Amino acid sequence: GGDRGGMQELINVIKHTRVPIICICNDRQDSKVRSLANYCVDIRFQRPPAATIAKRLALIAAREGVPMEPAALEKVAEVARNDIRQVLNVLQMWRPSAAA
Incomplete structure:
Protein backbone atom coordinates (compact mmCIF):
# COMPACT_ATOMS: atom_id res chain seq x y z
CA GLY A 1 0.00 0.00 0.00
CA GLY A 2 0.98 3.61 -0.46
CA ASP A 3 -0.03 5.37 2.77
CA ARG A 4 2.56 8.18 2.39
CA GLY A 5 2.06 9.60 5.88
CA GLY A 6 -1.73 9.54 6.00
CA MET A 7 -1.89 7.34 9.09
CA GLN A 8 0.58 9.54 10.98
CA GLU A 9 -1.44 12.62 10.06
CA LEU A 10 -4.61 10.92 11.31
CA ILE A 11 -2.83 10.12 14.59
CA ASN A 12 -1.76 13.77 14.89
CA VAL A 13 -5.34 14.93 14.34
CA ILE A 14 -6.60 12.47 16.98
CA LYS A 15 -3.97 13.69 19.46
CA HIS A 16 -4.88 17.36 19.06
CA THR A 17 -8.63 17.47 18.46
CA ARG A 18 -11.47 17.56 20.95
CA VAL A 19 -13.86 16.25 18.32
CA PRO A 20 -14.46 12.49 18.47
CA ILE A 21 -13.21 10.58 15.44
CA ILE A 22 -14.51 7.12 14.60
CA CYS A 23 -12.11 4.83 12.76
CA ILE A 24 -13.25 1.49 11.37
CA CYS A 25 -11.00 -1.31 10.16
CA ASN A 26 -11.25 -4.85 8.85
CA ASP A 27 -7.78 -6.06 9.87
CA ARG A 28 -6.92 -5.15 13.46
CA GLN A 29 -3.52 -6.86 13.08
CA ASP A 30 -2.31 -4.62 10.23
CA SER A 31 0.79 -2.71 11.38
CA LYS A 32 -0.71 0.68 10.46
CA VAL A 33 -3.89 -0.10 12.36
CA ARG A 34 -1.87 -1.26 15.38
CA SER A 35 -0.07 2.10 15.51
CA LEU A 36 -3.40 3.92 15.28
CA ALA A 37 -4.91 1.73 18.01
CA ASN A 38 -2.54 3.23 20.59
CA TYR A 39 -4.59 6.44 20.34
CA CYS A 40 -8.06 4.90 20.20
CA VAL A 41 -10.61 3.12 22.30
CA ASP A 42 -10.77 -0.35 20.76
CA ILE A 43 -14.36 -1.59 20.53
CA ARG A 44 -14.90 -4.96 18.89
CA PHE A 45 -18.19 -6.22 17.56
CA GLN A 46 -19.23 -9.77 16.79
CA ARG A 47 -21.94 -10.85 14.42
CA PRO A 48 -25.06 -12.05 16.22
CA PRO A 49 -26.18 -15.67 15.89
Whole structure:
Protein backbone atom coordinates (compact mmCIF):
# COMPACT_ATOMS: atom_id res chain seq x y z
CA GLY A 1 0.00 0.00 0.00
CA GLY A 2 0.98 3.61 -0.46
CA ASP A 3 -0.03 5.37 2.77
CA ARG A 4 2.56 8.18 2.39
CA GLY A 5 2.06 9.60 5.88
CA GLY A 6 -1.73 9.54 6.00
CA MET A 7 -1.89 7.34 9.09
CA GLN A 8 0.58 9.54 10.98
CA GLU A 9 -1.44 12.62 10.06
CA LEU A 10 -4.61 10.92 11.31
CA ILE A 11 -2.83 10.12 14.59
CA ASN A 12 -1.76 13.77 14.89
CA VAL A 13 -5.34 14.93 14.34
CA ILE A 14 -6.60 12.47 16.98
CA LYS A 15 -3.97 13.69 19.46
CA HIS A 16 -4.88 17.36 19.06
CA THR A 17 -8.63 17.47 18.46
CA ARG A 18 -11.47 17.56 20.95
CA VAL A 19 -13.86 16.25 18.32
CA PRO A 20 -14.46 12.49 18.47
CA ILE A 21 -13.21 10.58 15.44
CA ILE A 22 -14.51 7.12 14.60
CA CYS A 23 -12.11 4.83 12.76
CA ILE A 24 -13.25 1.49 11.37
CA CYS A 25 -11.00 -1.31 10.16
CA ASN A 26 -11.25 -4.85 8.85
CA ASP A 27 -7.78 -6.06 9.87
CA ARG A 28 -6.92 -5.15 13.46
CA GLN A 29 -3.52 -6.86 13.08
CA ASP A 30 -2.31 -4.62 10.23
CA SER A 31 0.79 -2.71 11.38
CA LYS A 32 -0.71 0.68 10.46
CA VAL A 33 -3.89 -0.10 12.36
CA ARG A 34 -1.87 -1.26 15.38
CA SER A 35 -0.07 2.10 15.51
CA LEU A 36 -3.40 3.92 15.28
CA ALA A 37 -4.91 1.73 18.01
CA ASN A 38 -2.54 3.23 20.59
CA TYR A 39 -4.59 6.44 20.34
CA CYS A 40 -8.06 4.90 20.20
CA VAL A 41 -10.61 3.12 22.30
CA ASP A 42 -10.77 -0.35 20.76
CA ILE A 43 -14.36 -1.59 20.53
CA ARG A 44 -14.90 -4.96 18.89
CA PHE A 45 -18.19 -6.22 17.56
CA GLN A 46 -19.23 -9.77 16.79
CA ARG A 47 -21.94 -10.85 14.42
CA PRO A 48 -25.06 -12.05 16.22
CA PRO A 49 -26.18 -15.67 15.89
CA ALA A 50 -28.48 -16.59 13.00
CA ALA A 51 -31.39 -17.25 15.38
CA THR A 52 -31.15 -13.71 16.79
CA ILE A 53 -31.03 -12.21 13.31
CA ALA A 54 -34.00 -14.36 12.24
CA LYS A 55 -36.11 -13.08 15.15
CA ARG A 56 -35.40 -9.45 14.29
CA LEU A 57 -35.88 -10.12 10.58
CA ALA A 58 -39.30 -11.65 11.33
CA LEU A 59 -40.37 -8.41 13.02
CA ILE A 60 -39.06 -6.28 10.17
CA ALA A 61 -40.63 -8.53 7.53
CA ALA A 62 -44.01 -8.40 9.29
CA ARG A 63 -43.90 -4.60 9.51
CA GLU A 64 -42.91 -4.34 5.85
CA GLY A 65 -45.65 -6.74 4.73
CA VAL A 66 -43.22 -9.40 3.50
CA PRO A 67 -44.53 -12.86 4.43
CA MET A 68 -41.63 -15.21 5.24
CA GLU A 69 -41.34 -18.64 6.80
CA PRO A 70 -39.35 -18.71 10.08
CA ALA A 71 -37.02 -21.43 8.73
CA ALA A 72 -36.31 -19.30 5.65
CA LEU A 73 -35.36 -16.33 7.82
CA GLU A 74 -32.72 -18.30 9.68
CA LYS A 75 -31.43 -19.77 6.42
CA VAL A 76 -31.08 -16.26 4.95
CA ALA A 77 -29.01 -15.24 8.00
CA GLU A 78 -26.79 -18.32 7.64
CA VAL A 79 -26.23 -17.80 3.90
CA ALA A 80 -25.37 -14.14 4.59
CA ARG A 81 -22.84 -15.34 7.21
CA ASN A 82 -24.77 -13.46 9.89
CA ASP A 83 -24.13 -10.10 8.20
CA ILE A 84 -27.12 -7.98 9.17
CA ARG A 85 -26.58 -5.50 6.33
CA GLN A 86 -26.67 -8.27 3.75
CA VAL A 87 -29.73 -9.86 5.35
CA LEU A 88 -31.59 -6.54 5.17
CA ASN A 89 -30.61 -6.15 1.52
CA VAL A 90 -32.05 -9.60 0.79
CA LEU A 91 -35.27 -8.69 2.60
CA GLN A 92 -35.50 -5.46 0.61
CA MET A 93 -35.24 -7.41 -2.66
CA TRP A 94 -38.04 -9.75 -1.54
CA ARG A 95 -40.34 -6.88 -0.64
CA PRO A 96 -43.24 -6.63 -3.09
CA SER A 97 -42.98 -3.52 -5.23
CA ALA A 98 -45.77 -0.95 -5.38
CA ALA A 99 -46.45 -1.92 -9.01
CA ALA A 100 -47.02 -5.59 -8.19
